[in-house]
Amino acid sequence: MIAGTIAALILLAYTYVGYPAAIGVLARMRPVRPPLPPPRERRISALLPVWNGGAHLREKLDSLLAQDWPPELLEVLVYCDGCSDDTEAVARAYAAEPRAAGRVRVFSSRERRGKPAALNALRELATGQLLLLGDVRQPLSPNAARALAHAL
Numbered sequence: 490m491i492a493g494t495i496a497a498l499i500l501l502a503y504t505y506v507g508y509p510a511a512i513g514v515l516a517r518m519r520p521v522r523p524p525l526p527p528p529r530e531r532r533i534s535a536l537l538p539v540w541n542g543g544a545h546l547r548e549k550l551d552s553l554l555a556q557d558w559p560p561e562l563l564e565v566l567v568y569c570d571g572c573s574d575d576t577e578a579v580a581r582a583y584a585a586e587p588r589a590a591g592r593v594r595v596f597s598s599r600e601r602r603g604k605p606a607a608l609n610a611l612r613e614l615a616t617g618q619l620l621l622l623g624d625v626r627q628p629l630s631p632n633a634a635r636a637l638a639h640a641l
Contacts, residue, residue: 533558533634534617535565538607542625543576550583550593552628557635565593566611571601 535553539546546567553565567584569577577597584593596610612620621637623629 530559530562531619531638532562532564532617533619533621533638534611534615535563535621535623535634536568536608536611536615537565537623537625538568538570538604538611539572539576539580539625540570540601540604541572541574541576543572543574543579545625546576546579547583548628549623549625550580550589552631553623554589554592555631556629556633557631558638560592562617563592563634564615564617565589566614567593567595568607568611569595569597570603570607571598 537549537553542549550565550567553563554560556563567580569580577595580593580595583589584595594614596614598607598610602610608622619637621634
């Protein structure tokens, strides 16, 4: 009984004092260095599977095209997954605009296949070395593509 109590107290002390102290020592021994920029800028393919997201699509595409990344190294692939709203029309109209020409490609399926199937289909069509996966409802900050490339 006493041995169990002592073991529990030692474990508790290690959890609150020993572990943080060990992490602090290791952090000082091996400080984190900021990531180095990639030796060359890589092509990024932003994969965007969408189901009935017409209301959010334009804002999302704006945030993708506003990335702090060379425009010629960023492509956006939109997959309309059996949409029953105006998503496909919004996507195709956006892709036809001069600022998006050649940078935004739209694909569609008449029946809903699900997000994993849409991502797999887009992955096969992507030409980038890096894949940026996203959801239609959340716009990205302008440095998201650069942060992705520099994290690798």
